[in-house]
Amino acid sequence: MEKEVLIFGHKSPDTDTICSSLVREILDKKNGWNCTKAVRLGDVNKETQYILNYLGIEAPGLIEKVEEGQEVILVDHNDFAQSADGIENAKILEVIDHHRIGNFRTAEPLYYTAKPYGCTSTILFEEFKSLGHKIEKKEAILMASSIISDTLLLKSPTTTEYDKKALKELAEIANIDVNTYGLDMLKAGTELDDFSAEELVNLDAKDFEKEGKKFVIAQVNTVYINDVLKRQEDLENVMRNEMNKNGLELMVLAITDILNSNSEIIALGENAEDIIYKAFDKKLENNRAFLEGVVSRKKELVPNIDKSI
Amino acid sequence: MEKEVLIFGHKSPDTDTICSSLVREILDKKNGWNCTKAVRLGDVNKETQYILNYLGIEAPGLIEKVEEGQEVILVDHNDFAQSADGIENAKILEVIDHHRIGNFRTAEPLYYTAKPYGCTSTILFEEFKSLGHKIEKKEAILMASSIISDTLLLKSPTTTEYDKKALKELAEIANIDVNTYGLDMLKAGTELDDFSAEELVNLDAKDFEKEGKKFVIAQVNTVYINDVLKRQEDLENVMRNEMNKNGLELMVLAITDILNSNSEIIALGENAEDIIYKAFDKKLENNRAFLEGVVSRKKELVPNIDKSI
Numbered sequence: 001m002e003k004e005v006l007i008f009g010h011k012s013p014d015t016d017t018i019c020s021s022l023v024r025e026i027l028d029k030k031n032g033w034n035c036t037k038a039v040r041l042g043d044v045n046k047e048t049q050y051i052l053n054y055l056g057i058e059a060p061g062l063i064e065k066v067e068e069g070q071e072v073i074l075v076d077h078n079d080f081a082q083s084a085d086g087i088e089n090a091k092i093l094e095v096i097d098h099h100r101i102g103n104f105r106t107a108e109p110l111y112y113t114a115k116p117y118g119c120t121s122t123i124l125f126e127e128f129k130s131l132g133h134k135i136e137k138k139e140a141i142l143m144a145s146s147i148i149s150d151t152l153l154l155k156s157p158t159t160t161e162y163d164k165k166a167l168k169e170l171a172e173i174a175n176i177d178v179n180t181y182g183l184d185m186l187k188a189g190t191e192l193d194d195f196s197a198e199e200l201v202n203l204d205a206k207d208f209e210k211e212g213k214k215f216v217i218a219q220v221n222t223v224y225i226n227d228v229l230k231r232q233e234d235l236e237n238v239m240r241n242e243m244n245k246n247g248l249e250l251m252v253l254a255i256t257d258i259l260n261s262n263s264e265i266i267a268l269g270e271n272a273e274d275i276i277y278k279a280f281d282k283k284l285e286n287n288r289a290f291l292e293g294v295v296s297r298k299k300e301l302v303p304n305i306d307k308s309i
Numbered sequence: 310m311e312k313e314v315l316i317f318g319h320k321s322p323d324t325d326t327i328c329s330s331l332v333r334e335i336l337d338k339k340n341g342w343n344c345t346k347a348v349r350l351g352d353v354n355k356e357t358q359y360i361l362n363y364l365g366i367e368a369p370g371l372i373e374k375v376e377e378g379q380e381v382i383l384v385d386h387n388d389f390a391q392s393a394d395g396i397e398n399a400k401i402l403e404v405i406d407h408h409r410i411g412n413f414r415t416a417e418p419l420y421y422t423a424k425p426y427g428c429t430s431t432i433l434f435e436e437f438k439s440l441g442h443k444i445e446k447k448e449a450i451l452m453a454s455s456i457i458s459d460t461l462l463l464k465s466p467t468t469t470e471y472d473k474k475a476l477k478e479l480a481e482i483a484n485i486d487v488n489t490y491g492l493d494m495l496k497a498g499t500e501l502d503d504f505s506a507e508e509l510v511n512l513d514a515k516d517f518e519k520e521g522k523k524f525v526i527a528q529v530n531t532v533y534i535n536d537v538l539k540r541q542e543d544l545e546n547v548m549r550n551e552m553n554k555n556g557l558e559l560m561v562l563a564i565t566d567i568l569n570s571n572s573e574i575i576a577l578g579e580n581a582e583d584i585i586y587k588a589f590d591k592k593l594e595n596n597r598a599f600l601e602g603v604v605s606r607k608k609e610l611v612p613n614i615d616k617s618i
Contacts, residue, residue, distance in 0.1 A: 101421065102414040107612050109409050109425035116418035130439060303416050 003071060005036045005093060006063070008084060009120075010077035012204050013040050015048045015149035015189075019142040020075040020120040021060055024096065027124060030133045036073065039063045041084055045203060047189025047221075051145045054185075055138060066090045076120040078104040081207040096123055099298060103209060118156060118163040121146035125166040140173035148182040149189075152221075152258045158299045186258055190222045197234035201242065201253060208302065210309050215250040215269075216242065217305065219297050221258045228255045229288075232266060236287065239268050250275055252305065256295050263294045265301075278308035312380060314345045314402065315372070317393060318429075319386035321513050322349050324357045324458035324498075328451040329384040329429040330369055333405065336433060339442045345382065348372045350393055354512060356498025356530075360454045363494075364447060375399045385429040387413040390516040405432055408607055412518060427465060427472040430455035434475040449482035457491040458498075461530075461567045467608045495567055499531045506543035510551065510562060517611065519618050524559040524578075525551065526614065528606050530567045537564045538573065538597075545596065548577050559584060561614065565604050572603045574610075587617035 007024050009017025021038035028036040038060040044052065052059055065085035066072060072087070073094045080087050080103050094111040095104075098120050115123050121143035128135050135143075147167045151159040154167065171178045192200060205218035222228055228235075239251045250269035257263070266287055267276050273284045282289040294300045316333050318326025330347035337345040347369040353361065361368055374394035375381060381396070382403045389396050389412050403420040404413075407429050424432050430452035437444050444452075456476045460468040463476065480487045501509060514527035531537055537544075548560045559578035566572070575596055576585050582593045591598040603609045 098418055100415045100418050101410070104413075105411040106409045107615060109407055109607065110423060111425065112410065112421050112423035114419060114421035116420065298418065306416060 003035060005071045005073060006066065007036050007038045007073045007075060008041055008060075008063070009075045010079075010082040010206070011041045011084075012202065012206070013042050013048070014045060014076075014204055015051065016120050016146040017076045018044060018048045018060065019051065019146040020096070020124060022057075023121060023124050023139050023142050023146075024073065024075055026139050027127060027131075027133070031131065037061075045189060046191060047149060047185055050185050050188035051141070055141055057138075078102075078114075079206075079208070080104060081209055096120055098123065100302075115162070117160050118154075118158040119147045119150040121150075122160075122163045122166045125170065126162070135170070135173055137174055140170045141176070144170040144174050144176065144178070144181075145185060148178065148185060152261070152295060153179070153182045153186065155258075155261055156296050156299075158296045186221065187223065190220075190258065192220060192222060192228060197231055197238045200228070200231075201235060201238045205242075206297065207246075208306070210306060213249040213309060214247060215252070215305070215309065216246070216248055217252045217254065217297055217301050219254045219256055219263075219301075221256050223257065223259050225255050225257050225262075225264050229264065232286075232288070235266060236268060239266070243268060250305070250309070252276075252301065254291075254294075254297065254301060258295070261293060261295050263291045263301075265289050265291060275305060275308045279304035312344060314380045314382060315375065316345050316347045316382045316384060317350055317369075317372070318384045319388075319391040319515070320350045320393075321511065321515070322351050322357070323354060323385075323513055324360065325429050325455040326385045327353060327357045327369065328360065328455040329405070329433060331366075332430060332433050332448050332451050332455075333382065333384055335448050336436060336440075336442070340440065346370075354498060355500055356458060356494055359494050359497035360450070364450055366447075387411075387423075388515075388517070389413060390518055405429055407432065409611075424471070426469050427463075427467040428456045428459035430459075431469075431472045431475045434479065435471070444479070444482055446483055449479045450485065453479040453483050453485065453487070453490075454494060457487065457494060461570070461604060462488070462491045462495065464567075464570050465605050465608075467605045495530065496532065499529075499567065501529060501531060501537060506540055506547045509537070509540075510544060510547045514551075515606070516555075517615070519615060522558040522618060523556060524561075524614070524618065525555070525557055526561045526563065526606055526610055528563045528565060528610075530565050532566065532568050534564050534566050534571075534573050541575065541595075541597070544575060545577060548575070552577060559614070559618070561585075561610065563600075563603075563606065563610060567604070570602060570604050572600045572610075574598050574600060584614060584617045588613035 007021045025038040040060045044059045068089040070090045071093055072090045075096050078095050078097050092106050097114045098117045125143050147163050201218055205216050208215050243251050253266045254263045276284050316330045334347040349369045353368045377398040379399045381399045384405050387404050387406050401415050406423045407426045434452050456472050510527050514525050517524050552560050562575045563572045585593050
């Protein structure tokens with residue numbers, strides 16, 4: 001039997017991570033490579049569940065860690081801190097990603113395809129095209145959903161012409177109205193009321209490391225920032241716990257208004273005030289700052305905070 | 310005026326580094342991107358000079374370092390230790406490479422194309438094809454020469470089917486007999502007699518780092534290993550100097566017989582004996598070991614030594 005190759009995205013999986021894993025498995029099958037299998041590293045979020053329900057398909061299986069020597073394909077991430085436990089000793093055959101590169105190393109040469117696009121699925125869309133494979137309705141919906149999610153309906157500054165072009169073509173194949181489907185999907189992901197403060201903070205939290213200093217930037221999408229801010233005290237308690245437990249220098253929770261494209265951040269840490277001031281020219285008040293027009297962790301929050309640490 | 314974007318390969322440039330930089334500039338021009346310019350980080354070696362003379366063209370200009378914010382495209386390397394001084398603060402737009410990834414990080418997303426091929430030029434060959442550009446004689450000779458050099462006439466274990474296919478097609482366009490041209494070119498690169506011991510050791514030396522420990526693996530190609538070994542004492546003196554100067558844990562000089570595909574290594578360092586024994590199951594005698602069938606730094610020397618450190 002051929003060895004199984006696992007495909008997965010990052011921890012705290014979002015829509016691009018789950019859908020791109022599934023699409024990559026479909027692409028492999030079309031290429032006659034039947035031993036790859038999409039898996040996930042954490043719970044599926046509500047937005048992604050909406051898509052899986054829409055398609056009537058199951059989420060990829062959950063794994064806890066990877067064994068030494070396990071062959072893997074990473075999608076939508078490269079940073080080991082965001083990858084499976086044990087990734088250091090896995091055999092990474094390939095990476096398909098749209099993030100900056102950091103905390104990544106391999107013992108041997110590999111396939112690595114990164115493009116500075118809004119979404120991993122846009123890169124996969126281009127692979128379908130360049131390999132001459134027909135895109136079926138199922139993968140069209142998966143890829144369109146990833147693009148809608150990662151670019152917040154093409155409004156995020158990470159959006160490129162390539163994402164727009166891909167989404168247009170995919171929406172036609174999928175036979176969906178992008179705005180109707182997209183808003184339903186995004187709203188399904190922002191039903192936050194029945195999440196505990198702990199769940200909210202961990203919904204989409206990414207770990208970073210710079211010169212031995214660890215920081216976390218978590219993000220929740222909403223259509224009502226104030227509804228989330230009502231729970232600031234509870235959220236801060238959870239964040240402080242996380243910081244103590246993991247020895248964090250800084251923890252930021254970005255509450256992003258996906259309809260109006262702004263974020264309110266809660267930032268904790270000994271030097272949080274300085275770091276945020278240097279990063280965004282904004283003073284923290286009551287540990288909070290309103291960042292007008294800021295929606296992208298990858299393009300706005302991470303690079304500015306990284307430089308300022 | 311458009312900003313200039315510099316294209317370069319690694320320090321101690323070899324044929325793939327120089328030729329792939331030149332080819333990438335040609336490819337950019339064909340894509341209508343006129344602001345990119347091939348440069349180099351060190352002296353052109355004799356093998357590469359043979360190719361430049363054959364084509365009647367000049368080597369790319371030499372640069373010493375890159376300024377902060379300089380836009381660059383890296384070919385044939387990614388490790389910052391092998392890149393231009395100042396690379397940490399440059400803006401890396403793109404990487405095209407066939408090495409493992411390590412000591413590489415960016416602040417922002419970028420284009421990154423790596424494939425586990427024998428040669429960077431094989432990846433560039435595929436880009437010409439997928440973009441539908443005609444390959445002219447000049448770039449065919451540059452790419453064919455890179456493949457011949459990096460795969461030692463397709464005999465190195467790093468050689469893939471993609472390299473073979475590319476070389477076959479490129480040789481036809483270039484109108485060269487691969488064996489005749491290739492042997493002339495490789496022999497031109499192995500005229501070592503007029504090199505000082507210091508020049509020999511630095512001809513193609515690559516720096517590596519693992520958990521703060523620095524090591525260097527240098528390589529010289531020859532058709533007569535014994536001619537080089539006659540100078541062992543001088544070579545060791547130079548190596549010891551390098552080690553003291555740069556605080557190296559280990560320094561290896563691989564003397565590779567490109568016709569018979571073997572290497573004799575000279576290894577110095579406090580734990581050299583242990584490291585080499587664990588890496589190759591060979592005892593150092595008089596600081597030397599004969600590694601039968603070993604020719605590739607990337608595929609054989611580096612991964613084995615890296616694991617064993």
